[in-house]
Amino acid sequence: MALLDRFPRHLFTHRGWGLLAAGAISLAAAQIMGRRDLLSLSVLLIVLPLVALAGIRLVKPRFQVYREFHPSPVETSAATTVRLAVARSGSGGGRAVMEEKLPPQFGESPAFRFPARSATGGTSRYEYHLHSTQRGQYLIGPVTAEFTDPFGLSLHRQAIDDGDILTVTPAAVELPVTGLAGARGNDGITATRTRANPSDDDVMTREYRPGDPMRRVHWAATARHGELMVRQEESVTTPEATIILDQRFGAFSGGAASGFGGTAPRDSHEMASSGTFEWAVVAAMSVCAHLAERNYALRMLDPRGEPAFLRSPSAPEPDSEEYSGTSGLQAIAESLAAIRISGPHHAGWELHTGGEKHGPKVHGGHDPDVFGDQLMDKLSAHRMRGPIIAVLGRTSPEEARALAQGAGYGANAFAIIVTDRPEDSEDALETLRRGGWRAVAVPATAAVPVAWSSFDQDGAAPATAAADVRRGAGVGR
Structure with missing residues (x-):
């Protein structure tokens, strides 16, 4: 048996190689002894595995695979059950060893035999569990089958389906109840009900x-x-809230964007992300869940005033801006599953040899489209209908000045800047506060609920006098 293990396993089974070896020995014995019966036996022993090999490649067994995920989509760190049903759809017999191909982060690929002992109606059913600590979209499968001919002499391996996409969404963390939403009832979290x-x-x-x-x-x-x-x-x-989710390459990457998470099904590249961007994604998901529980309708924008999920491969409706109810929150979660830092070609950044990063090629080092007219027009269209919440990466004082005027369009305005060096954001924070924002800067190591609660502290309070003067003067677009 140890000798047979040295032969290639993708052509014949041990039984097939044994027959070939026996045929070769019989052929040598027939030549030495001059026995025609041994010659006939040797031909039979050699031809039989070869015919089996040709037959299994010409008449390939066909299978149908049905795959379901429960639940789907699934949140990070939560388990999902994968249920497989495999049925033979064509003629043929024999057994097969099947394997479900998985991305490396899910561990070892499960293997199983077909048909299963508990097969009913020609369909074999299998079940296993998966969990991922990273959000993303992952290709589960295909199932590869290594099957033999009815005599168990030859082997053939092939994929019998195309696989299915498992969407892993970021899990929201519970945020403390505060009066931050403002202008809606006594704590800003109840719908306004008016008798006609x-x-x-x-x-x-x-x-x-x-x-x-x-x-x-x-x-x-x-x-x-x-x-x-x-x-x-x-x-x-219905109370409304606008969430501005920063996705700029220059705001979150410490250098070249890093690969992270699952591979999006529409291309072969890993998601471009970073630790601070992952914090921002969880924060955005948590804020949306917190407000949706309080019956807020949500509007999701990016710093340019475009739909926040316009470039997310996992977005069910990339062009959509407005979400409401349980279905809306689920759509937001799915859209955040594979969202990535906007690449250099989107944000106006260029990567040069050696990964050196260069700023946008615009006058003064600030992209005029970021926090520009389009975003202000979007905010103005829903003026004073609810709070504005911005989840930002590194923000320069120039960008903060452009965003500051947006506070005048919301019942309240809150900004969280997540950066590796919060102390470098003091100028941007002060600019935002003078414009009427409650703003804080936190590192990615901070807990999201702590950052949310910090808006109630004096350090996050806006310069109300300056804000009142600005609003009274009609500053805005």
């Missing part, structure tokens, strides 16, 4: 529907619209 019929100025109306009592007809609105309009008994104003 206080006056004709703020009454809500809609078109008449069959069955509406005539006493609810609003005659002034009917005259304006030319059709019957009725008063709404009650209207609910």
Whole structure:
């Protein structure tokens, strides 16, 4: 058996190699002894494995594979159960040894035999568990099958499916309840509920529907619209929050962007990320979950005023900006799964030989599109409808000055700068605070709930006098 282990395993089984060896010995004996019966036996022993090898390659067994993840998507560090169902879809028999190919971070690939002992109706079912400590999108599979001919003489190995994508989303951490959202009830976290019929100025109306009592007809609105309009008994104003998620290469990379996490299915490159960017992603997910639990509608933007997930490979709707309810929060989580630092070609940065980083080629070292007119127009369109929360990387004083005026468009404005050297952000923080923002700078080692709570401290408070003067003067776009 030890001698047979030296032969290639991708052509014949031990039984096949044994027959070939026996055929060769019989052929040599027939030549020496002159026995025709030994010659016939040797031909049979040699031809049989070769015919089996040709047959298994010409008539390949066909399989159908069904793969499910429970749950899907799954949060980081949580387990998901992978359920496989494998059925033979074509003719043929024999057994197969199958292996599920996994990315390296999931450990050893599981192997199993087909058909399973518990197979029912020709379908074999298997189950195993996965968990990932890193967000991303991962290709699970394909299943490769190493099968033999009915006589167990030859081997053939091939992939029998294309695999499926497992999406691992960042897990939100629970944030303390604070009064940061502002302008909504006594703590900023409750929807505003207004009884209709206080006056004709703020009454809500809609078109008449069959069955509406005539006493609810609003005659002034009917005259304006030319059709019957009725008063709404009650209207609910959903609070809104705008989250600005920084994704700039220059704000998070300490040099060249580092590979991290899973491979996005649409290309062959690892996600460009860093420790500070991963902190920002978890912070954004946590803030969104915190506000969604309090019935906030969420608007996600990037520093240029574009949809925050425009370049995320995992985004269900990359062009979408507005999210609400449980489905909206789930869409945000999926979009954050494979979001990455915007590459040098997106952010205006260039990597030169040796990984040296050069700033954007714009006058004064500040990209005018960052925190520029497009973002301010987006903020202005939802003026004073709720808080603005910015999760930023390294921010220069020039960028802080551009962003500072955005505070005037929100009921409150909060900025978290995550950087390896928070002490270098004092000028940017002071600029933001003078503009009306509550702003803090934290390292990636800080706990997200601690950073969130720090907005209640005096050090994060805005320069209210300067903010009031600015708002009173009508500064803004």
